[in-house]
Amino acid sequence: MSAIILACGSSGLTLNHLPELRRYMQRFATHPGTRLVHGAGDARKTDEPEAFGADRLWEVAAHLEWPWFRVEDVERFPADWKHVGASAGPRRNEAIRDALRALAAEGQRVGWVAAHSDRNLGRGTAHMVTLCRAEGWPGRALILAPDGRLVEEVR
Known part of the structure; x- marks a missing residue:
């Protein structure tokens, strides 16, 4: 049975946060074939210049921690902000949920992780986390300090 990790979070995260994200992804290094899904979001104009x-x-x-990782295996769900406007983020989140729901119905294990510097997770990330929790998928939110330290891990 393969596993899928939905990874989401703040557009404002920087390279300071990468070590903590790597530490989290190391948990799956012994589960070959785990696949990554994300929303293909970019840093926003209002984010700090160093935001990725x-x-x-x-x-x-995932690329650094999973020996089997291949870029072409990542499932990306970009929001169509240009054509859909403000509803693009929630629509994208629902499309991700629907795709993962179908994979779960086929017997694949689905989990999620969110990384954010705000305990409230921001609107988009909070919406995605709410959808995942409603499905009963296991996961957690990593609350990170600006310097990259893990402040709290919330299930």
């Missing part, structure tokens, strides 16, 4: 965003950093962390 959680989605990109999760992908880098």
Whole structure:
């Protein structure tokens, strides 16, 4: 049975946060074939100049920690902000949930992780986490300090 990790979080995460994301991804290094899914989000114009965003950093962390990782195996769900406007984020989150729901119905294990510097997770990340919890999928939110330290891990 294969496993899928939905990784999400703040667009404002920086390279300071990468070591903690890598530490989290190391948990799956003994589970060959685990696949990564994310929302293909980028840093926003309002983020600090050094921001990479959680989605990109999760992908880098998986690449560094999973020996079997291949970029072409990552499932990305970009939001169509240009054409859909403000509802693009929630629509994207629901599309991710629906895709993962279908995979879970096929017997694949689905889990999630969110990384954020705000305990409230921000609107988009909080919405995705709410959808995952409603499905009963296991996961956790990593609350990170600006310097990258793990402040809290919330199930």
